[in-house]
Amino acid sequence: MKASTVSCPFDQWGIDIVGPFPMATGQRKFLLVTVDYFSKWVEAEPLAKITKQMVKKFIWQNIICRFGIPRRLISDNGRQFTGKLLEDWCKSYGIEQHFTSVAYPQSNGQAEVANREILRILRARLNHWGGSWVDEVSGVLWAIRTTPKEGTGVTPFHLVYGDEAVVPVEVGVESARIQNYDEDNAERRNMELDLVEEERAKASVRLMAYRQRMKQNYNRRVIPRPFQVGDLVWKKVKPVGDVGKLEAPWAGPFKVIEKLRSGAYYLEDEDGRQLDRPWSANHLQPYRAG
Template sequence: MKQDAIRLVSKCERCQKHSSLIHQPTEPLTTMLSPCPFIQWGMDIVGHFSLATGQRKFLLVAIDYFTKWVEAEPLACIIEGEVMKFIWKNIVCYFGVPREIISDNGRQFQERKIQEWCQGMRIEQRFTTVAHLQGNGQVEVTNRILIQGIKRRLERVGGNWAEELTSVLWAYRTTPRGSTGETPFSLVYGTEAIIPAELGIPSHRVMNFSEECNENLLRENLDLIEKLREKAFLRVQRYKNIMISSYNRRVKSRSFQVGDLVLRRADALKSIGKLDPTWEGPYKITSIIGQEGPVSNVHNICKDHQITGANPLLRSSEGSSTHRGHPPDQAF
């Protein structure tokens, strides 16, 4: 009787639609590792902010996946022309033509004009999964750090957020990152920047400054920059291996087949209220995009919807339950 009760409850459609999201990962973590500086950049647009001078209310952010160097610029409008101008001015003219740029599926990155421009520059565009921010996790983490920095400066000194952006970027670039153990500034230029704190409380290199000694030290640092970058690369590898090991211990694989009935996350494409169902549907999977054959965590095309988070729907009528077992958390 107990097992019958469990089966009955597990197939209650209303219970499934109001069930909580399960955050247990469904497939092993996949990380991106850039082998050298300035060939792989992540880009994202943040906004809306409060209006700044020049009607600027968006922030375009780019980060180099190797050095963690960040470029950011406040914008009044986010059209493909502004994105192209940013890539040219802030990336190409300073660091050379990148091999690939990773971004979300926003129109600013997918318009024909920018795609043709990137093809002409031999820049490969890679797009993350719809409604799956973790696909470009590095730039998403950077966005949070920049926003926190802007908030703190505005609370302390007041003023315009766009004007405070330069100071926040400076702080980010001269702070050691946990994954590399080095500052982005040192991985780009081969030496550490002199920060204002070293002038208030003079450091050894400030107190004993010598033009000849400084020039020799800079030359030496430039000779050693490749070793510094190699050391940072090995540290990133170790850091990612630890992260992968910790993440994968929580993985519980799930897969969908063509013909399965699934419920989609109700908040995937719209906001929902506190009392609204967590899941909506059911939808029937008509095709699977991904590797050959049914695989876990792939785009599931159900009717006319692109499913980016799904649960199998269990029904009480025999033969209608298309996927047995415990519900997974998300298709991505």
């Protein structure tokens, strides 16, 4: 596992799809999610279906128009994120597209973490209040943005705006800053803004240390399977919905035709057709006939 490097907000975003959920108003059943790799700020939008055109519109509205043009966009190689339309559009803004290895979501770990957090909070809110999942999305995003993250030690809101958001509990119990509110607080606010870069620098150091720990823990747990060019392998089948759970878990054989420095492999099928994307060694097994 490699630890990705990012040292400032809005430079690198992960993007992914969560769902399908139970059908909501407007036939919405999917959630398009993006997360900033530095601040952990999350944006999400419920949609009925997700096409390349909708992904492009989502990136424009939720990333570029709010936070500026990113340097890199990380996704899996799902058809919604690939193809000439999106590739040419990203290139026109100087955005580098990075695709994770097939069936290797750890490469887009921040999006996976955001997905799990969204699902956990959604489930908790629906169990408590009921209602439609679509109506809870804004509240879920608010909870994520105002909760300190282990990697940075602070909230996404703080790293984006330089101060903490006033949350409902503060109004109810009148926290110190509510009680001592000063209408003419321009001096204090300017000081906070001056400290934003310092806070981000501290978060960057904490983030690098956290990622290094995660990398070491992962590498201790995972035993790599080295393959050589010419080896025959099984590849893991990624389940798709309930139907996918009934399919055989491995497919093949496939031949290894190229080994990448990252530990991923390019494969070709029995007819000599190369698969579109590299596969992680964690999702391959040596092929044994019979």
